[in-house]
Amino acid sequence: xxxxxxxxxxxxxxxxxxxxxxxxxxxxxxxxxxxxxxxxxxxxxxxxxxxxxxxxxxxxxxxxxxxxxxxxxxxxxxxxxxxxxxxxxxxxxxxxxxxxxxxxxxxxxxxxxxxxxxxxxxxxxxxxxxxxxxxxxxxxxxxxxxxxxxxxxxxxxxxxxxxxxxxxxxxxxxxxxxxxxxxxxxxxxxxxxxxxxxxxxxxxxxxxxxxxxxxxxxxxxxxxxxxxxxxxxxxxxxxxxxxxxxxxxxxxxxxxxxxxxxxxxxxxxxxxxxxxxxxxxxxxxxxxxxxxxxxxxxxxxxxxxxxxxxxxxxxxxxxxxxxxxxxxxxxxxxxxx
Amino acid sequence: xxxxxxxxxxxxxxxxxxxxxxxxxxxxxxxxxxxxxxxxxxxxxxxxxxxxxxxxxxxxxxxxxxxxxxxxxxxxxxxxxxxxxxxxxxxxxxxxxxxxxxxxxxxxxxxxxxxxxxxxxxxxxxxxxxxxxxxxxxxxxxxxxxxxxxxxxxxxxxxxxxxxxxxxxxxxxxxxxxxxxxxxxxxxxxxxxxxxxxxxxxxxxxxxxxxxxxxxxxxxxxxxxxxxxxxxxxxxxxxxxxxxxxxxxxxxxxxxxxxxxxxxxxxxxxxxxxxxxxxxxxxxxxxxxxxxxxxxxxxxxxxxxxxxxxxxxxxxxxxxxxxxxxxxxxxxxxxxx
Numbered sequence: 197x198x199x200x201x202x203x204x205x206x207x208x209x210x211x212x213x214x215x216x217x218x219x220x221x222x223x224x225x226x227x228x229x230x231x232x233x234x235x236x237x238x239x240x241x242x243x244x245x246x247x248x249x250x251x252x253x254x255x256x257x258x259x260x261x262x263x264x265x266x267x268x269x270x271x272x273x274x275x276x277x278x279x280x281x282x283x284x285x286x287x288x289x290x291x292x293x294x295x296x297x298x299x300x301x302x303x304x305x306x307x308x309x310x311x312x313x314x315x316x317x318x319x320x321x322x323x324x325x326x327x328x329x330x331x332x333x334x335x336x337x338x339x340x341x342x343x344x345x346x347x348x349x350x351x352x353x354x355x356x357x358x359x360x361x362x363x364x365x366x367x368x369x370x371x372x373x374x375x376x377x378x379x380x381x382x383x384x385x386x387x388x389x390x391x392x393x394x395x396x397x398x399x400x401x402x403x404x405x406x407x408x409x410x411x412x413x414x415x416x417x418x419x420x421x422x423x424x425x426x427x428x429x430x431x432x433x434x435x436x437x438x439x440x441x442x443x444x445x446x447x448x449x450x451x452x453x454x455x456x457x458x459x460x461x462x463x464x465x466x467x468x469x470x471x472x473x474x475x476x477x478x479x480x481x482x483x484x485x486x487x488x489x490x491x492x493x494x495x496x497x498x499x500x501x502x503x504x505x506x507x508x509x510x511x512x513x514x515x516x517x518x519x520x521x522x523x524x525x526x527x528x529x530x531x532x533x
Numbered sequence: 534x535x536x537x538x539x540x541x542x543x544x545x546x547x548x549x550x551x552x553x554x555x556x557x558x559x560x561x562x563x564x565x566x567x568x569x570x571x572x573x574x575x576x577x578x579x580x581x582x583x584x585x586x587x588x589x590x591x592x593x594x595x596x597x598x599x600x601x602x603x604x605x606x607x608x609x610x611x612x613x614x615x616x617x618x619x620x621x622x623x624x625x626x627x628x629x630x631x632x633x634x635x636x637x638x639x640x641x642x643x644x645x646x647x648x649x650x651x652x653x654x655x656x657x658x659x660x661x662x663x664x665x666x667x668x669x670x671x672x673x674x675x676x677x678x679x680x681x682x683x684x685x686x687x688x689x690x691x692x693x694x695x696x697x698x699x700x701x702x703x704x705x706x707x708x709x710x711x712x713x714x715x716x717x718x719x720x721x722x723x724x725x726x727x728x729x730x731x732x733x734x735x736x737x738x739x740x741x742x743x744x745x746x747x748x749x750x751x752x753x754x755x756x757x758x759x760x761x762x763x764x765x766x767x768x769x770x771x772x773x774x775x776x777x778x779x780x781x782x783x784x785x786x787x788x789x790x791x792x793x794x795x796x797x798x799x800x801x802x803x804x805x806x807x808x809x810x811x812x813x814x815x816x817x818x819x820x821x822x823x824x825x826x827x828x829x830x831x832x833x834x835x836x837x838x839x840x841x842x843x844x845x846x847x848x849x850x851x852x853x854x855x856x857x858x859x860x861x862x863x864x865x866x867x868x869x870x
Contacts (some may be wrong), residue, residue: 364732
């Protein structure tokens, strides 16, 4: 038993046509929902992260103070806690796990928030990376419900370059024969390690490595950083889960659904929530330019890059205290608007 | 028989200790060496490129005009024409091919230029990418001989981030069991394709993909670009050759040799040649910042980024006409100084 709850979605019909029977949404809450049910915040997870990986931004005396707010952290499909290749019963298990979209994730979370908790308004939705993508999707699908959003280091639509970066990650993982098209009995460790090495150059910026921040983090050498941080990071994961979430990411587009009909700019315009859109200044796969475009098309958005050389990791998971402070301050400001 | 010549190096002792017996330096020349032997230019090749891949920058009415200059294009060790894993006789063949450094490449080229042609002065050394690294190395090792250098999209020392990028490329290639630690009978095609996909995100910039320049190049879709351009690019290569050159690249440092004794800034200061150091403004693995630092430490260097969204491919191989014009103009200016 984990430190989280399960919301039973029943037979959950996915956007691509499959039905996930007995679909599960794993989540954890922090703080108490008040009587008027107007202190709720949704904070979705990121690629391969689980709810506890979001806790660095929650705490007493932080903007996300559980004494004040009711913070719901829903786990993304495919992350190993919510329905995923690794925990789904046959016949939709493992390599046969169906494609899940951003829309599927957010509509499932909406059911949790409304059906389980009876919440009608959200003070804030926020998230890092793919969590930011879910944040944008919340704002576009439920504008009357979402008062504020703060997506950081993530875009409303996965850019073509981001897609290509992910193709490289995927190709490295699946080049390992042990992957066996997803029907492995043991994890394809060589592929997971290769994927980790590919990811290493993308996750942090050129300047991060130039300034040797990996050594300042406490790793004994660059190779130690590649093994202990990066390979360690992905070796804990299930290959099919990683590939399932990767598909979700590659196809991330807040307008690719029956509500927004593929009109991206219209989807952005529909996000009436007060917003601070916050890229990492040196993020290599969610670069600021994409967010800048998006913020311009949102009626109530401020564009505020994180002035950091930590690349994508400016946004999490709490690795650099200065970036945490910058994000926390923005959340505080936004909540006070 | 190819369209190139072979310079026999004999038993060539490499920096790391191995002797390449019967070492060969393949090269091609363009134009005629004049009587005073003062019209020679050296233009080394880049990662996986061969001499003809440099020809886009050579031509009548271009700065590198073969009617005026004697242009020598030496092939880098490991590129399949000069001594390489794929063409070396046992016992130093294939996976046993020894590590070759930047210094080894340039000292071998120096022997060609001096012993074969009796050249005492070079008007110019220039090159793209790893060719730029060889260019810097020429300037640092033979300052009395090299009058001008124009390294484009390459640094005098491989940065730590660049090293990590290459770790990802290598990991993808070698994740394929068919690689067999280099003792394959057939090329590890899956690994070569994976490597290509990893490379795709790095070779061009985020803006390149955002502006869909791949489609403007004539590819029918992003996937077509990944297969036809990128996979096609690497499928023509030998895996051990690629890994040999990758090692050279990862260890690229113009000061890592018995002349410069590991003092990088001193090596830069020793480059007295008139120089234009020319990064691609959006190059993701040879970013302008590294060149800026280097140019500052060189006594006669101008730092002039190529204002292009073509990423690393701003520097070659002649893909974008505007970038070609920009580089050609700089060569012309430098030659007139």
